[in-house]
Amino acid sequence: MSALLEVERLDVRIPLATGMLHPVRQVSFAVSPGEMLCIVGESGCGKSLTALSLMDLLPRRAERRAAKLVFDGIDLLHLGERRMADLRGDRMAMIFQEPMTSLNPAYTIGNQLVEVLQRHRQASRSAARDRAVHLLERVGITAAAERLAQYPHQLSGGLRQRVMIAMALMCAPKLMIADEPTTALDVTIQAQILHLLAEIQRELGVAIVLITHDLGIVARMATRVAVMYAGEIVETGTAREVFERPLHPYTQGLLRCIPIPGKTGRGARLGAIPGTVPSLVGEFTGCAFRNRCRFAEPACAGAAIALDEIAPGRAYRCVLPAKRCAENALEAAE
Amino acid sequence: MSAPLLEARAIERHFAVGGGLMRAGRVLKAVNGVSLAVRRGEVLGLVGESGCGKSTLARILLGLLPPTGGTVLLDGAPIAELPRAALARRVQPVFQDPYASLNPRKRVGTIIGLPLAVHGLGNAEKRRADVEAIMDRVGLPARLSSAYPGQLSGGQRQRVAIARALIMRPEIVICDEPTSALDVSVQSQILNLLQDLQREFGLTYILISHNLAVVEHMATRVAVMYLGRIVEENETEALFRAPRHPYTKALLMSVLTPEPGLGVPDTHLGTAFPNPLDPPAGCPFHPRCPAALPRCTAEPPKPILSEGSTVECHLYAA
Numbered sequence: 052m053s054a055l056l057e058v059e060r061l062d063v064r065i066p067l068a069t070g071m072l073h074p075v076r077q078v079s080f081a082v083s084p085g086e087m088l089c090i091v092g093e094s095g096c097g098k099s100l101t102a103l104s105l106m107d108l109l110p111r112r113a114e115r116r117a118a119k120l121v122f123d124g125i126d127l128l129h130l131g132e133r134r135m136a137d138l139r140g141d142r143m144a145m146i147f148q149e150p151m152t153s154l155n156p157a158y159t160i161g162n163q164l165v166e167v168l169q170r171h172r173q174a175s176r177s178a179a180r181d182r183a184v185h186l187l188e189r190v191g192i193t194a195a196a197e198r199l200a201q202y203p204h205q206l207s208g209g210l211r212q213r214v215m216i217a218m219a220l221m222c223a224p225k226l227m228i229a230d231e232p233t234t235a236l237d238v239t240i241q242a243q244i245l246h247l248l249a250e251i252q253r254e255l256g257v258a259i260v261l262i263t264h265d266l267g268i269v270a271r272m273a274t275r276v277a278v279m280y281a282g283e284i285v286e287t288g289t290a291r292e293v294f295e296r297p298l299h300p301y302t303q304g305l306l307r308c309i310p311i312p313g314k315t316g317r318g319a320r321l322g323a324i325p326g327t328v329p330s331l332v333g334e335f336t337g338c339a340f341r342n343r344c345r346f347a348e349p350a351c352a353g354a355a356i357a358l359d360e361i362a363p364g365r366a367y368r369c370v371l372p373a374k375r376c377a378e379n380a381l382e383a384a385e
Numbered sequence: 386m387s388a389p390l391l392e393a394r395a396i397e398r399h400f401a402v403g404g405g406l407m408r409a410g411r412v413l414k415a416v417n418g419v420s421l422a423v424r425r426g427e428v429l430g431l432v433g434e435s436g437c438g439k440s441t442l443a444r445i446l447l448g449l450l451p452p453t454g455g456t457v458l459l460d461g462a463p464i465a466e467l468p469r470a471a472l473a474r475r476v477q478p479v480f481q482d483p484y485a486s487l488n489p490r491k492r493v494g495t496i497i498g499l500p501l502a503v504h505g506l507g508n509a510e511k512r513r514a515d516v517e518a519i520m521d522r523v524g525l526p527a528r529l530s531s532a533y534p535g536q537l538s539g540g541q542r543q544r545v546a547i548a549r550a551l552i553m554r555p556e557i558v559i560c561d562e563p564t565s566a567l568d569v570s571v572q573s574q575i576l577n578l579l580q581d582l583q584r585e586f587g588l589t590y591i592l593i594s595h596n597l598a599v600v601e602h603m604a605t606r607v608a609v610m611y612l613g614r615i616v617e618e619n620e621t622e623a624l625f626r627a628p629r630h631p632y633t634k635a636l637l638m639s640v641l642t643p644e645p646g647l648g649v650p651d652t653h654l655g656t657a658f659p660n661p662l663d664p665p666a667g668c669p670f671h672p673r674c675p676a677a678l679p680r681c682t683a684e685p686p687k688p689i690l691s692e693g694s695t696v697e698c699h700l701y702a703a
Binding site for chain 1: 434435538568569570572573574576577580595596597598599601602603621622625635636638639640641642643644645646647648649650651652654656657658
């Protein structure tokens with residue numbers, strides 16, 4: 052199956068007073084139609100900038116470079132702003148963390164939903180309204196027709212995020228990019244929204260790129276996973292591969308940090324990753340994780356380390372052979 | 386069983402919302418009749434969603450906010466009658482956001498030593514030595530003593546907040562979402578530190594968190610709050626093994642552990658989120674409850690006590 056989205060060697064650079072910041076470096080991945088790719092990492096790893104790059108919504112000062120950026124057969128690197136605007140909200144849609152800041156407080160829900168279809172499909176107002184009601188019901192909002200007259204502030208956070216999802220679905224997109232869509236929500240509401248997103252992916256066949264810091268969400272949602280650290284993808288694979296047999300020392304370390312009810316002994320010591328993320332200002336070579344890695348070797352400080360693809364879709368970025376990495380994981384767990 | 390170290394009896398805190406000169410405001414019952422007891426050496430986890438009143442309750446237990454009803458007892462004595470300083474020596478907070486709870490214009494050493502200065506304990510030299518000792522204990526290098534909070538990472542700032550809370554050697558530390566603002570790799574370091582300190586100083590914790598995996602890991606008992614009430618309380622192990630209140634069940638189902646293949650379960654909760662200003666009649670959880678009975682819409686449930694546990698739900702009424 053050919054990819055819906057192909058990203059090759061994406062770089063984002065932001066000039067700062069202190070030098071050039073390299074928050075996203077050599078990021079490559081592909082998304083197949085209908086799959087759920089989760090990009091996971093901690094704050095500052097470049098996952099949100101990667102998402103914004105795809106939509107060409109980076110901050111003005113930031114510079115995007117890539118060897119290839121193709122969505123649905125369209126070369127996004129050389130697309131004018133007008134045509135990019137036609138694409139956003141149509142074939143590719145985005146959902147952000149805080150629905151209150153992405154919905155316009157001065158317009159009703161109905162107005163904002165209808166506008167999407169009118170803008171992109173020249174649909175009549177009544178046809179757009181019908182679709183809005185249909186989609187609000189689909190995302191689990193009761194009394195959908197009456198809701199159209201409400202303003203965003205009249206809805207709870209969970210309902211607002213459902214409205215955002217309905218809005219993203221208005222033009223039947225092929226790709227949805229969801230950046231921390233449930234981080235601002237309570238846990239029960241988070242589970243409901245994620246359940247809905249998984250249903251939409253499965254039933255409507257929409258491919259979703261889900262950006263999150265939460266490994267629990269990734270394990271439960273992802274078809275495939277990309278782990279980011281300090282601007283680079285350090286490991287990719289299916290959810291099973293990455294969680295059951297993590298290869299990169301960072302992924303392994305992260306997984307040991309999380310308490311799991313029923314598995315981690317109560318009060319037992321949790322794993323930790325000492326140290327902090329290196330500065331990404333200026334040129335960076337070698338492994339970005341080496342200063343926090345217990346398995347670091349002199350070679351880690353050398354040339355840039357390539358993402359080593361050991362099987363289709365399964366890759367990791369480390370100087371050590373995969374077998375050693377897997378053994379290290381067992382050793383560290385003891 | 387030993388007497389509780391800190392006890393809340395029928396605590397209520399009502400806020401007047403809206404209203405003005407000529408019209409009556411509405412009443413928000415943020416905490417609506419909460420009774421709790423924490424014994425020495427326990428870690429009580431307090432869980433519930435935003436707006437359920439858990440942070441208001443924390444402020445009441447700290448003596449920072451007077452309750453509109455009920456009493457808080459420390460070692461059997463009402464805290465309302467204790468001098469502020471005496472209470473502060475024994476009960477200390479650690480808040481969620483170390484960015485907001487540390488004065489950005491003060492140096493780390495000054496921030497940590499401030500409680501000593503306020504209470505007039507020791508001379509400058511002794512205080513400096515105490516600050517150095519506690520910084521070392523919480524894992525802050527001594528050189529950071531002259532740094533400003535803005536120069537620290539999130540994890541280091543939370544260590545500063547913990548050092549400041551512990552420098553008075555309190556008996557109880559109330560941690561309100563202590564790791565919510567932190568990355569996973571930093572969160573685990575802070576949780577390990579809190580556990581080490583508890584053992585070393587014989588501390589009693591009240592741990593407020595929306596992260597149930599963290600609560601399960603740390604707490605000995607758990608109280609679940611919903612719209613100003615404690616709807617279930619039990620030993621951690623029993624609560625996680627056999628949750629009783631439908632809200633507790635939904636909360637536990639919503640814990641997404643990093644185990645692939647399990648998917649995201651359907652909690653069957655519905656989308657009727659309650660308005661705290663106009664709470665539903667009967668059981669406040671009934672509009673979202675998948676197991677609601679006819680009487681739940683009319684009659685508020687009463688706490689049902691059995692050995693060491695409480696549940697407030699009609700399903701368990703005799």
